[in-house]
Every structure is written in C-alpha cells, then in structure tokens.
Amino acid sequence: MNTRILAWTQDAVGASRIREAAGIIRQGGLVAFPTETVYGLGADGLNPQAVEEIFRCKGRPQDNPLILHVDSLDMARDLTTDFPASARVLADRFWPGPLTLVLPRAETVPAQVSAGLPTVAVRMPAHPAARELITAVGGPVAAPSANLSGRPSPTSAVHCYRDLNGKIPLILDGGECIVGLESTVLSLTGDIPRLLRPGSVTLEQLEEALGRVLVDPAVLEQPEEGAKVSSPGMKYKHYAPNARVILVKGDEGAFYRYVNEHAGKGVFVLAFDEDMQKLPQPIVSLGSRNRPEEWAAALFAALRELDERGAEIVYVPSPPREGVGLAVYNRLIRAAAFNEVVVEQ
Numbered sequence: 001m002n003t004r005i006l007a008w009t010q011d012a013v014g015a016s017r018i019r020e021a022a023g024i025i026r027q028g029g030l031v032a033f034p035t036e037t038v039y040g041l042g043a044d045g046l047n048p049q050a051v052e053e054i055f056r057c058k059g060r061p062q063d064n065p066l067i068l069h070v071d072s073l074d075m076a077r078d079l080t081t082d083f084p085a086s087a088r089v090l091a092d093r094f095w096p097g098p099l100t101l102v103l104p105r106a107e108t109v110p111a112q113v114s115a116g117l118p119t120v121a122v123r124m125p126a127h128p129a130a131r132e133l134i135t136a137v138g139g140p141v142a143a144p145s146a147n148l149s150g151r152p153s154p155t156s157a158v159h160c161y162r163d164l165n166g167k168i169p170l171i172l173d174g175g176e177c178i179v180g181l182e183s184t185v186l187s188l189t190g191d192i193p194r195l196l197r198p199g200s201v202t203l204e205q206l207e208e209a210l211g212r213v214l215v216d217p218a219v220l221e222q223p224e225e226g227a228k229v230s231s232p233g234m235k236y237k238h239y240a241p242n243a244r245v246i247l248v249k250g251d252e253g254a255f256y257r258y259v260n261e262h263a264g265k266g267v268f269v270l271a272f273d274e275d276m277q278k279l280p281q282p283i284v285s286l287g288s289r290n291r292p293e294e295w296a297a298a299l300f301a302a303l304r305e306l307d308e309r310g311a312e313i314v315y316v317p318s319p320p321r322e323g324v325g326l327a328v329y330n331r332l333i334r335a336a337a338f339n340e341v342v343v344e345q
C-alpha cells in the first residue's frame with residue numbers, strides 16, 4: 001500500500017483533505033492524524049472490523065483497550081451508560097484537551113474497542129484537525145497512538161511514516177504535537193477517581209477539581225507478572241528505544257559524577273540545555289531544566305534520535321514526580337524497563 005502524507009491546514013485545502021480522510025475511515029480504513037498530545041491511528045469507533053484492523057496494523061496486544069475520540073459532550077454521553085457529575089466537572093474544565101475519562105461502556109460501543117472490558121475511554125481532543133475529522137466522520141474515532149506497538153509514540157507525521165509506511169493509505173500532517181505525551185487517563189468507575197496514566201493535565205489539577213484522586217500503582221511501579229491491572233496499557237514495556245536507558249536519581253553533581261564514572265563507548269546522556277557543555281558524552285536535550293512542558297514535548301523525539309545516533313546506554317536524570325514531571329517520569333521509567341539507580345549526594 002502506498003502511504004501518502006498530506007499537510008493539514010486550516011483552510012479549504014485542509015478541509016478537503018479532512019473529507020478525504022473521513023471517507024477512508026467511514027469505509028472501514030485507517031488514517032493517522034494529529035492531536036495535541038501525539039498522533040493517533042484513527043478508525044471508525046463503532047465498526048468492529050475497522051477497530052480490529054487497528055490492532056493488526058500496530059501489532060497491539062489484544063487486551064489493550066482503545067480511546068474513543070469525540071467532538072461533543074453529547075457524543076461522549078452516548079458512549080457511556082453513566083456520565084457522572086465528576087465527568088461533567090472535568091469536561092467543563094479540561095475538554096477539549098489532553099484528558100481521557102474511563103466510564104461505563106454503552107452497548108453501542110463494540111467490545112473490541114474496550115478489549116472486552118465493561119468500561120470505555122473517551123476523550124475530546126483540542127487539535128482542530130482532530131475535531132474536524134471526528135465531525136466529518138460523524139461519530140467517535142477510535143485511536144491509539146500511531147506507532148508500532150512498543151515504539152515511542154509519534155509526535156510528528158514523519159514518526160508515523162517511519163512506523164506505518166506501507167500499512168495505511170494516509171497520514172494527515174498537522175505539524176509537531178504541542179503536548180508531546182499521551183493524554184492523562186482517569187477512571188471514574190469506582191467510588192474515588194483513579195489516575196491510570198499521568199499526562200499534562202496533572203494530578204494536582206485533578207485533585208483541585210475533584211478532591212481526592214487515587215494513583216494507580218502501575219503509574220510508578222512495574223505491575224507483577226500476570227497481575228490484573230486497571231490500565232492494561234501500563235503493563236507493557238512501552239516506548240522502548242534500542243538503547244538501555246538508566247534513570248539516575250540524585251542532584252546535578254551526583255548525576256555528573258555518576259555519568260563520568262560510567263563513561264564508555266556508546267554512552268549518551270539525555271538531559272537539559274543547561275547540561276550541554278558540562279559533560280564530555282554526547283547529550284540529547286529535553287529543553288530547559290526548569291520547564292517540564294518542554295521535557296514532555298521533546299521526550300519521544302529524543303528517544304527516537306538516540307536510536308538513530310546508535311546510543312547503546314543512555315543516562316537520564318530522574319525527573320521530579322510532580323506536575324508534568326510525573327508524566328515524564330512515568331514514560332521514562334518504562335523506556336528504562338524500571339531501571340533506576342539512586343546516587344548518594
């Protein structure tokens with residue numbers, strides 16, 4: 001299959017490309033499209049065969065459910081059997097935007113979307129191309145990140161092309177994703193809201209809106225083999241670069257000392273602009289040390305760059321587990337297969 005990349009712009013040309021993409025999706029096909037978080041691999045969320053095609057195309061484990069993307073509150077409500085007051089509060093505050101809500105699944109939603117779970121994940125994206133696409137399809141668009149399973153999520157059309165060239169007919173190119181990490185996933189199916197995946201809508205913001213929020217253990221720790229987890233996506237070694245990634249917990253001085261003691265061929269550092277001249281090893285930067293939003297936006301492209309440059313071992317300072325830092329930590333600790341060393345100050 002020949003994979004075309006078409007630029008999306010907010011004009012008549014962009015609109016005709018959205019119609020073309022929507023046509024493919026309505027006929028059961030797949031299209032990669034931009035969102036503010038990462039690129040999605042979209043299919044008709046109410047068509048079981050199209051949804052199954054997503055799993056085949058990505059090589060995604062069958063038990064990892066998908067998010068349905070909506071363009072209105074009514075569309076979101078129709079996909080659930082209960083849209084509680086807490087969901088309304090969050091939708092008012094954070095939609096459209098990088099927040100996914102897990103709610104009881106309506107019967108109209110194919111079981112394939114939710115990998116058989118009685119719940120469904122719903123999100124209203126902020127990127128105008130994504131919302132125009134959903135509107136043109138006329139129904140919910142099921143979309144995981146548009147990468148091959150196990151690869152870093154794509155934050156540009158080129159990343160999608162590298163992973164899915166020859167497998168899908170069309171990639172809509174809406175530029176680089178502003179957020180750069182996948183949405184925050186929050187379950188509202190229990191008595192107390194539960195954070196399943198941290199993102200740029202932070203735990204602190206959710207607590208401010210709702211009061212108490214539980215953090216699922218899988219956010220910070222490796223689920224045990226065979227354990228039943230609330231968020232199936234969290235049990236897989238995600239975002240894995242070819243290099244061995246090692247998180248180093250300690251202050252700046254301790255980090256420099258540790259890296260110097262472990263110097264060698266193929267050793268790279270993933271750190272900040274402020275570190276650029278301070279270490280002899282090649283450094284890939286996540287942006288400024290003081291701006292977690294920059295780390296989030298840069299992370300997945302940085303992991304791909306490290307692979308392209310042939311990094312064998314990558315040392316990364318452990319980000320603080322607060323605000324957007326929690327989301328960056330959650331992705332990094334998985335890229336590192338939970339390999340973190342604590343260095344004395």
Ligand code: TXA
Nearest residue numbers: 037039040065066119120121144145182183231232233
């Ligand atoms: O930002 C995003 O969320 C992007 C863009 C494309 O919207 N999508 C994305 O999808 O990251 P994906 O499939 O890569 O991640 C979906 C996550 C997985 O961790 C999955 O386990 C979880 O959401 N999830 C989906 N449905 C669920 C459900 N019913 N219960 C619990 N977790 C669910």
Ligand code: MG
Nearest residue numbers: 144145153182
């Ligand atoms: Mg993904």
